[in-house]
Amino acid sequence: MTDVNGTMMQCFHWYTPSEGTHWNTVAESAQDLAAAGFTAMWLPPAYKGMSGGWDVGYGVYDLFDLGEFDQKGSVRTKYGTRDQYLAAISALKSAGLQVYADAVLNHRMGGDVAETMQAIPFSQDNRLQPKGPQQEIKSYTHFNFPGRQGQYSNFEWHWHHFDAVDYNEYNGGDSSTVYLLAGKQFDDFVALEKGNFAYLMGCDLDFQNDWVRGEILHWGKWYLDTTDVDGFRIDAIKHISAWFFPEWIDLLEQHAGKDLFMVGEYWLPNINVLHWYLDSVGGRMMVFDVPLHYNFHYASKAGGHYDMRRILDNTLMQQRPTHAVTFVENHDSQPLQALESVVEPWFKPLAYAIILLRAQGYPCVFHADYYGAHYRDRGHEVWMNSHRWLIDKFLYARQTYAYGPQYDYFDHWNTIGWTRLGDEAHPKAMAVIMSDGPEGYKWMEVGKPNAQFIDLTEHISEPVYTNEYGWGEFRCSGGSVSVWVQA
Numbered sequence: 001m002t003d004v005n006g007t008m009m010q011c012f013h014w015y016t017p018s019e020g021t022h023w024n025t026v027a028e029s030a031q032d033l034a035a036a037g038f039t040a041m042w043l044p045p046a047y048k049g050m051s052g053g054w055d056v057g058y059g060v061y062d063l064f065d066l067g068e069f070d071q072k073g074s075v076r077t078k079y080g081t082r083d084q085y086l087a088a089i090s091a092l093k094s095a096g097l098q099v100y101a102d103a104v105l106n107h108r109m110g111g112d113v114a115e116t117m118q119a120i121p122f123s124q125d126n127r128l129q130p131k132g133p134q135q136e137i138k139s140y141t142h143f144n145f146p147g148r149q150g151q152y153s154n155f156e157w158h159w160h161h162f163d164a165v166d167y168n169e170y171n172g173g174d175s176s177t178v179y180l181l182a183g184k185q186f187d188d189f190v191a192l193e194k195g196n197f198a199y200l201m202g203c204d205l206d207f208q209n210d211w212v213r214g215e216i217l218h219w220g221k222w223y224l225d226t227t228d229v230d231g232f233r234i235d236a237i238k239h240i241s242a243w244f245f246p247e248w249i250d251l252l253e254q255h256a257g258k259d260l261f262m263v264g265e266y267w268l269p270n271i272n273v274l275h276w277y278l279d280s281v282g283g284r285m286m287v288f289d290v291p292l293h294y295n296f297h298y299a300s301k302a303g304g305h306y307d308m309r310r311i312l313d314n315t316l317m318q319q320r321p322t323h324a325v326t327f328v329e330n331h332d333s334q335p336l337q338a339l340e341s342v343v344e345p346w347f348k349p350l351a352y353a354i355i356l357l358r359a360q361g362y363p364c365v366f367h368a369d370y371y372g373a374h375y376r377d378r379g380h381e382v383w384m385n386s387h388r389w390l391i392d393k394f395l396y397a398r399q400t401y402a403y404g405p406q407y408d409y410f411d412h413w414n415t416i417g418w419t420r421l422g423d424e425a426h427p428k429a430m431a432v433i434m435s436d437g438p439e440g441y442k443w444m445e446v447g448k449p450n451a452q453f454i455d456l457t458e459h460i461s462e463p464v465y466t467n468e469y470g471w472g473e474f475r476c477s478g479g480s481v482s483v484w485v486q487a
Contacts, residue, residue, distance in 0.1 A: 005398050006362055008040035008100065009033065013368040014331040015375035015382075016044070016078070018054045023080035027091035037395030040098035040261075042233050042364065046085050048072055050110025056331070057102065058235065059109040059202070062145050063219050064152040066226075071147035072110060089227055098230040100261060101223065105216055106236040108157060109202035111140030114169060117159045118182035124166070127178060127186055128195035137168040137179050141203050152222055155215045163187065163206040164199045184208075189280060191238035191268065200239045207241045217248060221255045231261030234285070238266045242280040249284050263287065263325045263362075267332070267339060269294040271314045278323050289316040289324045289361060293341065296328055296354075300347030304437035304479070309410045311354065321360030328352055329366045334373075335382045345385045346479055349457075350434045352387065353481045356394040357432050358418065359406045365391060393456050393483065401430035401485050407445055415440030417474065421447040422486075429453075431464075431474045434481035441475040446486070453484040463487065 016022055026043070033041070045057025048065035052072035055061075057079075065071055066082035075081065080088075089099050117139070121132045143157035163184040166175045178199050180186065187198035187207050198204065205212050223229070237245070245264070253260050262285035266277050269291045278287060292315040299306040316324035328351040332339040343351055348369060355363040367373075372386030404423040410416045414437035420430045429446040431453065446453070446466060453464045453472060459482050466472040476482040 004039060005402055006039040007037060007356065007365065007395060007398060008042055008098075008325075008362070009038050009365045009367060009370065010327070010330055011041045011367055012044040012079075012331065013334060013366065013373055014056055014337050015334075015373060015377065016056075016367070018078045020053060020076045020078065020080045022078070023084035023088040027084075027088040030088075030091040030095040030097065033092075034095040034097050036392050037399045038097060038365070040100060040230070041092050042100040043085075043088070043102065044079060045102040045104050045235075046077065046079065046227075048077055053078055058104055060104040061108065061110040061143070062148060063104075064222070065145070065148055069145075069147035069151075071145065086227060089229065093228070098261065099227075100231045100233050100263070101227060101229045102235060103220075103223075103232040104235040105205065106200055106239045107202035107204050108143055108162075111142055111157070111203060112144050112146060113140065113142035114138050115141045115159045117141070119165070119168075119179035120182070122178045122180060124176055124178055125194055127180075127197070127199065130180075131177070134182060136170070137165075138170055139165045139167045139179070139203070141165060153215065153218060155211075155218075157203070161206060161209055161212050162203040163208070164204045166199070166201065187239075187241045189242040190240065191266075191273075193268075198239055198241075200236055204239075207244050213244065213248075217251055220248065220252045224252060224256050224260075231263075234262065234264045237264035237287075238268065238277070242277060245281050246284045261286075266290070271316065271319060274316060275320065278320065283323060286323045286325050286362065287316070288330075288364075289326045291315045292317050292324075292326055292355075293328065293330075293333065293343070296343045296347065296351040297333075297341045299436060300342075300344035300351075302436070304414065306436055307413055308416045308434075308436055309413065311416070312410075317355075317358070317361045324361040325364055326355040326361035327364040327366065328355065329369055330364075331366075334366075334368060334384070336375075336377045336380055345387075347436065348385075348387055349390050350436065350481045352391055352394055353432055353434060353483065356391075356398045357402050357420070357430070357483065359402070359420070390457060397430060397456055397483050397485060401426065401428055404429075405447075409442050409444050412440070412442070414438065415442060415476070417442045417444055419444050419446045428486040430486070431472065431484040432481065433474045433476045433484070435476050435478055437478060439476065439478045439480075441473055443471055443473050445469075445471050448486055452487040454487050456483040456485050457481065
């Protein structure tokens with residue numbers, strides 16, 4: 001029996017409401033999500049951020065506070081309480097879904113006590129040449145977690161556990177400068193943007209420090225024991241020494257007694273750098289296929305003037321599919337966010353067909369694309385369309401037809417397609433055709449002579465019949481995708 005085709009959902013977006021009800025909603029949705037064809041859920045950062053009950057989770061304050069302690073103005077996190085989080089995980093696993101936690105390991109924010117220290121100032125845009133001499137600064141680098149009072153870990157963070165900060169109380173908190181703390185160096189084996197991109201935000205963890213690595217390992221073991229998650233999505237990996245992760249992953253897997261799923265966020269649309277990173281960590285994790293996302297972004301903006309034959313060029317899906325988590329949109333690329341690179345709504349069905357119905361990559365569906373989203377920020381109002389009706393069709397096709405040999409027909413500027421011929425356990429075939437321009441048609445081989453095929457998307461009502469050699473002329477509407485499955 002062939003293994004089921006896995007599909008994960010990023011089960012949140014940046015503007016998920018802050019009412020503290022998200023974990024309950026996730027638990028209530030578990031059975032429906034599993035029935036739709038999802039096999040795993042990536043949940044948002046579940047620990048206390050510097051903004052308490054309003055923090056998305058990436059401004060991490062206390063990794064051990066899962067909505068249990070009165071810290072940063074609330075007990076619960078944005079998404080709910082610790083008990084609700086654990087109940088959501090239990091509900092997802094009971095429905096047969098894997099659960100991936102979001103691990104934000106790069107930085108801490110919202111320190112409890114200011115400390116004075118010596119530091120060398122650097123420009124945010126140049127971490128190679130100092131812009132001034134060593135000086136005394138004052139920054140909130142002591143994290144003593146008064147609400148938790150040593151429960152789960154008695155480790156307190158001080159300035160010497162970090163290598164850099166961007167806050168200095170002596171200059172009014174101007175964040176245009178990065179301060180490299182005395183006796184420290186920026187982490188090695190990181191992205192080379194800005195000369196060295198170890199520093200991202202907040203108090204940057206010093207991964208050269210044995211105590212820091214030990215505490216992050218302790219937290220990982222505690223998290224696995226507490227939550228029973230199946231793996232991690234690791235945030236901002238290009239800012240953390242690459243050599244740290246193979247050691248960390250090996251020790252966590254030894255502790256868990258099982259393989260853990262790991263995917264890292266290395267946000268750079270450069271395929272060569274992603275290959276370098278995957279080699280640097282010994283292939284011990286997957287990474288998000290950021291180049292593919294940008295191909296979708298540019299194609300959607302081109303309005304039919306994109307060469308669809310090139311849609312997979314220079315992507316992990318094309319070059320290293322075993323390590324590619326493919327996605328269309330996420331919480332950073334969505335409208336009004338830091339890495340905004342929107343895939344226009346008309347193109348999203350085409351993009352989702354590509355990640356869900358091809359053999360390569362492990363696809364991730366974005367919560368806001370599935371359910372839709374409506375939010376306001378910085379004076380703008382955003383409506384994101386729900387594509388659930390079509391995504392559910394694609395998920396059904398992924399589970400039922402997306403098996404066996406794959407024949408590609410990437411031979412026309414606008415109209416491309418591919419077929420899946422099925423396997424012993426899934427004997428029926430499928431043909432996918434899409435156009436970013438006018439309506440399209442294409443002769444494609446499905447290996448099923450004299451068979452009837454219907455368009456699962458219901459965009460085209462007339463069936464297609466294959467000839468005696470198992471070929472058929474499949475069609476799609478303009479700016480659309482059709483998924484033809486054997487009747």
